[in-house]
Amino acid sequence: MAQPWMMQLWHGGAHAERRQVALATAVDQMTREREAATATLQADGARWKGASLREIDGWVRARQNKAIQLRRQIDAAPPRWRLALEGSEAVLRVEQLRLQLAVAEQELVGLRAARKLVVSNGAALTAAADKDRQARDLKRAKAQCSAATKKRQDYENRWRWKWRSWWENAEHRRIVANQRAQCDTARSAEQTLKRLADAHKAADLTRYRMDEAYSRSITDAASAVRHADAGLRQDAQRATTEWKGSWRAKLRIWSAQVGLRALLWKAGVALLIITISPFLIRLFCYYGVAPIAMRRPAIRLNIPGGAGRAIPLTARSATSVGIRLEDDEELLVRQDYLQTSSHEGAKGTQWFLDWRHPITSIATGLSFLTRIRGVGQLTTVSAVRDPFAEVSVLTLPAGASCVLRPRALAAVAQPRGRPLRIVTHWRIASLSAWLTLQLRYVVFHGPARLVIKGGRGVRVELAEQGRIFEQDQLIGFSADLAYSVTRAETFWPYFLGRTSLFKDHIRAGEGVLVIEEAPLSAERGGHARRGMEGLMDAVMKLFGM
Structure with a gap:
């Protein structure tokens, strides 16, 4: 009416x-x-x-x-x-x-x-x-x-x-x-x-x-x-x-009194600046900042050509893997990745993966682990609660070392009496470390068998002539490889916001790198988490976890 x-x-x-x-x-x-x-x-x-x-x-x-x-x-x-x-x-x-x-x-x-x-x-x-x-x-x-x-x-x-x-x-x-x-x-x-x-x-x-x-x-x-x-x-x-x-x-009259025309003009200018400023910043970063960052020294944890042994390639990841214990070997597995285990064998609780790194163990979920011992005991490791995760076994021979994010670790098979040695390295003064948003690197030393998990699977491949990949995809790499950042391969996808400015770059070497197929497949329909969850993810990455 x-x-x-x-x-x-x-x-x-x-x-x-x-x-x-x-x-x-x-x-x-x-x-x-x-x-x-x-x-x-x-x-x-x-x-x-x-x-x-x-x-x-x-x-x-x-x-x-x-x-x-x-x-x-x-x-x-x-x-x-x-x-x-x-x-x-x-x-x-x-x-x-x-x-x-x-x-x-x-x-x-x-x-x-x-x-x-x-x-x-x-x-x-x-x-x-x-x-x-x-x-x-x-x-x-x-x-x-x-x-x-x-x-x-x-x-x-x-x-x-x-x-x-x-x-x-x-x-x-x-x-x-x-x-x-x-x-x-x-x-x-x-x-x-x-x-x-x-x-x-x-x-x-x-x-x-x-x-x-x-x-x-x-x-x-x-x-x-x-x-x-x-x-x-x-x-x-x-x-x-x-x-x-x-x-x-x-x-x-009201619009004239409040200066609506001037306000709309200023708002239009501000909107235009807000709209084009990301593109101008991207243009400056792609052709100004990125070339300078690419010329900075890479991150090297060990000297190439040292005494470290090569890490063998692994089989293709699967939804589950079976770990059979050898003589004087024990298995530490997360509770939510323990699918089946032998009836026999000694079982117990390991409070932390490494007592020297309790905070890292708690933050990455490597606490309250199930410890299984017994020669020939077969344990099936699988993501019980994550339908998208797959696992793969990475073997670290004695003398071999691998930089790995502890969050990707589902289980560890290590010699009894010789716990997995974990060493952390800080690179606060490195520009590449700040650009990759990772200042701390966690290095795992063999001998050990590491069960690694990842969204839609985990792939281990040779570095060969160098590899380029998204930052969230990298789980780990051989400790003697040079790790840095490089500019996105093409300009327009980055300019239009389809990809990030920097990608991780493993330079040419004899080691391997561990890639997660789809890091975001299990996160709310494939989108990065925001708010406090996103902040916690950034902090975890900053500390190499």
């Missing part, structure tokens, strides 16, 4: 995000176009001041027709929230129409103000021209009045006029009448000039006011264009608020 509700919330957040992205993108684009339209409007405003009335009237008609067409297109467009679901391009198409309509309407306002300014400019120019013409007429009239007055004065200053000034004549009357006419004309022209000056002053004031009104109209028009997308910005703000309340936005 909760799944449809969760899906509805998630898809609702997707729709809200789509609207928010579309509207935000449209706001960004319209901001740039709005600023460009404002700059164009201001530039046109400076040009309209110098245009003629005919040009302005033509521009007004063009803007009116354009505004009518834009209103029709806008009225036919879907609502903004519906366009936002279609994407930012659909929103932009309608918003550009709205911006063009706002520009056209504000241009009409500016053009009408420009027309009034042009008319006031014409009126002011006409008033100035009339004033200048009347000033010229007044100057001419004053000059004519001054000339008529002077002429009268000159006439009246003559001596003949002074003697008979009491008697008016026609010539004097004509001069006086001319003076009065000329001076009346000058006074009338002066009054007309004052009237025209007042008209010019009024026209200039009107022109100044129209210029201010025009400047305000252009400024207001530019401001109106700047706020033409106010509805779009409000819708974008509402869409942002709605989107921030969705689960998607909350998840994205």
